[in-house]
Amino acid sequence: MGRAPCCDKAIVKKGPWSPEEDAKLKAYIEENGTGGNWIALPHKIGLKRCGKSCRLRWLNYLRPDIKRGGFTEEEDQRICSLYISIGSRWSIIAAQLPGRTDNDVKNYWNTKLQKKLFGKRKEPPLHLNHVPTLPASALERMHLQGLLSSPFSFCSNPEPWPNHQPPGDRSILPSISTDSTHQAGFQMRSGILKSESASTRGEVERSALAFHSASTGGSLSVETSTSSFDAVTADLQADELDDLLYCNHSSSFAGHQEHELAGLDCCREVFREKESTDWWIVDGFEDESTMVSWDSASALGSQEYDV
DNA sequence: AAGTGAGACAACCGCGACTGT
DNA sequence: CACAGTCGCGGTTGTCTCACT
Numbered sequence: 001m002g003r004a005p006c007c008d009k010a011i012v013k014k015g016p017w018s019p020e021e022d023a024k025l026k027a028y029i030e031e032n033g034t035g036g037n038w039i040a041l042p043h044k045i046g047l048k049r050c051g052k053s054c055r056l057r058w059l060n061y062l063r064p065d066i067k068r069g070g071f072t073e074e075e076d077q078r079i080c081s082l083y084i085s086i087g088s089r090w091s092i093i094a095a096q097l098p099g100r101t102d103n104d105v106k107n108y109w110n111t112k113l114q115k116k117l118f119g120k121r122k123e124p125p126l127h128l129n130h131v132p133t134l135p136a137s138a139l140e141r142m143h144l145q146g147l148l149s150s151p152f153s154f155c156s157n158p159e160p161w162p163n164h165q166p167p168g169d170r171s172i173l174p175s176i177s178t179d180s181t182h183q184a185g186f187q188m189r190s191g192i193l194k195s196e197s198a199s200t201r202g203e204v205e206r207s208a209l210a211f212h213s214a215s216t217g218g219s220l221s222v223e224t225s226t227s228s229f230d231a232v233t234a235d236l237q238a239d240e241l242d243d244l245l246y247c248n249h250s251s252s253f254a255g256h257q258e259h260e261l262a263g264l265d266c267c268r269e270v271f272r273e274k275e276s277t278d279w280w281i282v283d284g285f286e287d288e289s290t291m292v293s294w295d296s297a298s299a300l301g302s303q304e305y306d307v
Numbered sequence: 308a309a310g311t312g313a314g315a316c317a318a319c320c321g322c323g324a325c326t327g328t
Numbered sequence: 329c330a331c332a333g334t335c336g337c338g339g340t341t342g343t344c345t346c347a348c349t
Contacts, residue, residue, distance in 0.1 A: 016317070016343075056318065057337080103317075103338065106338075111315055307336060 007039070007050040017057055021047060025054055026062045034058070060103045067099025071108055077241045079105060079113060084144045116245050117144060 026043045036043060041050035047054065060066075071079075075097055082093045090102035090109075097105065117140075 039335075050319090051334085052336090053318075054318090058315075059336095088338065102337075108338095178318060305325075 003272060006018075007052075007090065011048060012042075012050045012053070013048040014159075017049075017061075021049065022057070022062060029058060030064075056103075060101045063101075065099055066101065071112075072101075073245070075100070076113060076116075076245050079109060079244065080117065080144070080241050083113075084141050087141060096099075112138070157186075 024045050024047055028041070035044070037051075038055040041047075042049045042051055043055050049057075078096055079093055082089075086092060088106075088109075090106040094100050094102040094105045174232075257303060
């Protein structure tokens with residue numbers, strides 16, 4: 001028995017939306033709002049569409065604040081920086097780009113940016129094939145980190161998330177985005193304690209962080225201030241990203257091979273030890289890059305995390 | 308002009324998380 | 329606490345457009 005479908009697939013219409021359907025949906029939402037229930041909405045306005053489909057159509061296409069047209073260089077850089085920092089959290093990345101939707105950003109990454117950064121080649125760099133358990137996105141990010149001059153630079157940033165708020169106050173501060181829809185998408189998910197298998201996409205980040213932690217004598221600070229994602233992106237060298245995105249980066253790549261391989265070595269080292277290490281994260285720090293090992297846990301000190 | 312392939316964009320699907328009862 | 333309904337997300341697939349042969 002699978003989960004019950006959210007709507008009757010025999011009745012709902014699928015495929016591209018007609019202008020009439022768009023007009024109906026748009027007019028209703030502009031006048032009445034979504035009513036807090038997408039599933040019921042299509043019935044109210046006589047649309048033979050799934051509620052999820054209506055939601056998607058509104059968020060990705062009909063919403064008045066949608067920005068059309070090509071992405072700017074600044075947006076490119078921002079997407080890349082954030083992708084390197086947090087991975088394929090498209091909704092979060094999109095929230096940093098006013099008027100852009102997660103679908104937009106995701107499509108743009110998949111069709112354009114990925115090619116810009118990695119070239120036409122589909123397979124990962126040869127040496128990365130030696131880490132077969134890593135998911136593609138993690139490999140990509142590893143590769144990008146290698147292309148920049150400071151491998152795993154994001155792990156030197158104590159604040160990979162825009163801010164951390166205590167449980168019970170999960171909404172991200174307005175400074176991140178003034179757009180209400182985006183803010184809604186920023187609802188931080190609670191998760192007091194997560195344990196993840198070693199093969200999840202956060203593998204690289206955890207390894208990197210553990211490496212960083214070890215190399216700094218096990219000290220690791222996790223702060224709870226309220227600065228924005230700018231702190232993350234500032235950590236990546238904008239000019240280097242610019243090189244990767246808009247210039248021939250072959251020379252840059254060659255120059256960083258050594259760094260990259262060194263970074264991989266540290267990962268492999270950590271992978272060998274992962275069996276004996278318990279990985280954990282604290283509430284509100286959903287991103288794997290913020291995970292810390294027990295080795296560095298003592299540094300959390302005064303933080304009262306519900307573990 | 309017709310066929311074809313690639314690229315861009317739109318939409319769907321499945322799943323985990325959240326919320327109310 | 330359990331359960332059902334709903335939301336939101338990320339991955340994937342489908343469709344359309346356009347350039348090229």
